[in-house]
Amino acid sequence: MDAEAARLLRRLLAEQPTAALATLHKGEPAVSMVPFVLPAGGAELIIHVSGLATHTRDMQDHPRVALLVTADAGGPWPPQALPRVSLTADARSLPRDSAEAEAARAAYLARFPESAQTFELGDFGLVALRPVAARLVAGFGRAYSLVGEALQAWLLDTPG
Amino acid sequence: MDAEAARLLRRLLAEQPTAALATLHKGEPAVSMVPFVLPAGGAELIIHVSGLATHTRDMQDHPRVALLVTADAGGPWPPQALPRVSLTADARSLPRDSAEAEAARAAYLARFPESAQTFELGDFGLVALRPVAARLVAGFGRAYSLVGEALQAWLLDTPG
Numbered sequence: 228m229d230a231e232a233a234r235l236l237r238r239l240l241a242e243q244p245t246a247a248l249a250t251l252h253k254g255e256p257a258v259s260m261v262p263f264v265l266p267a268g269g270a271e272l273i274i275h276v277s278g279l280a281t282h283t284r285d286m287q288d289h290p291r292v293a294l295l296v297t298a299d300a301g302g303p304w305p306p307q308a309l310p311r312v313s314l315t316a317d318a319r320s321l322p323r324d325s326a327e328a329e330a331a332r333a334a335y336l337a338r339f340p341e342s343a344q345t346f347e348l349g350d351f352g353l354v355a356l357r358p359v360a361a362r363l364v365a366g367f368g369r370a371y372s373l374v375g376e377a378l379q380a381w382l383l384d385t386p387g
Numbered sequence: 388m389d390a391e392a393a394r395l396l397r398r399l400l401a402e403q404p405t406a407a408l409a410t411l412h413k414g415e416p417a418v419s420m421v422p423f424v425l426p427a428g429g430a431e432l433i434i435h436v437s438g439l440a441t442h443t444r445d446m447q448d449h450p451r452v453a454l455l456v457t458a459d460a461g462g463p464w465p466p467q468a469l470p471r472v473s474l475t476a477d478a479r480s481l482p483r484d485s486a487e488a489e490a491a492r493a494a495y496l497a498r499f500p501e502s503a504q505t506f507e508l509g510d511f512g513l514v515a516l517r518p519v520a521a522r523l524v525a526g527f528g529r530a531y532s533l534v535g536e537a538l539q540a541w542l543l544d545t546p547g
Contacts (some may be wrong), residue, residue: 243460244460244466245457245460245466245469247407247409247418247455247457248418249407249409249416249417249418249453250416251411251414251415251416254411255411255451255453255475256409256410256411256416256417256418256451256452256453257409257416257453257473257475258407258408258409258416258418258453258454258455258473259455259473260455260457260469260471260524262466262467291415291416292416293409293415293416293417293418294418295407295418295419295420297405297407297420299459299460299461300403300404300405300459301459305499305501305502306404306405306422306499307422307499307501307502307505309405309420311420313417313418313419315415315417339465339466339467341465341467342465342467345467364420
């Protein structure tokens with residue numbers, strides 16, 4: 228993969244605050260918006276979701292999900308060629324008060340300080356999404372698939 | 388539903404050029420980006436997709452899909468409260484050279500003139516997505532569900 232495209236698309240994960248999260252809902256595809264953070268040096272996306280939300284129950288029933296992170300419209304790209312990343316990922320709830328949850332909470336709050344009050348709500352919890360495959364689209368005819376070590380290396384390559 | 392929120396969210400469908408399209412892929416949720424147009428006076432979204440693309444085959448195998456249209460980040464809303472519309476919809480290929488396909492093509496090209504050349508590619512075709520349910524989120528605690536006649540009326544209420 229072209230190094231410039233790889234960096235542009237990794238930066239999308241660092242800069243875009245939300246993803247489209249596709250879950251399996253009673254056998255049908257569903258999609259909702261989630262703010263997310265990919266902590267520097269981490270290879271899992273962190274989301275903070277309500278146990279009352281449909282997508283949360285969907286992930287408990289069926290942990291395999293898909294995520295799409297897209298560049299904003301209105302930039303230099305035509306809509307058909309917007310840079311974007313699709314991830315296939317596995318969801319896992321982080322046990323409340325675990326060291327892992329504390330680190331995820333700190334990273335989430337650093338990204339979304341205005342969400343502090345949702346951490347005081349009993350029904351909210353942190354979920355880690357571990358990507359197992361990525362499809363990177365850098366424009367027309369510039370698509371790359373990543374799995375395994377190449378995927379890990381790309382996720383860990385924190386944009387400067 | 389509050390009329391101002393209804394208008395704001397209907398305008399999203401008119402102004403945002405792309406949606407996140409969730410499809411069922413071999414029993415798993417998948418999500419990809421699609422440019423779309425909701426023609427004025429119509430109640431179906433039109434997309435133009437390659438028969439070689441995974442999402443196109445997914446829709447042929449399983450026509451029930453979900454779509455998410457989200458306001459751009461960076462506006463007046465915090466990421467958690469971005470206005471957004473989730474649709475549950477049924478996909479249907481428009482027969483090539485039908486009057487329906489001609490009307491859809493005209494609407495699509497009026498929205499995306501730069502995509503004219505993809506209409507010369509034999510593997511591309513038009514697909515209509517008929518919403519059967521909508522979830523409108525206008526901000527924290529301001530969510531509305533629409534089905535049936537209320538959904539139709541909202542879709543047909545072309546923003547001025």
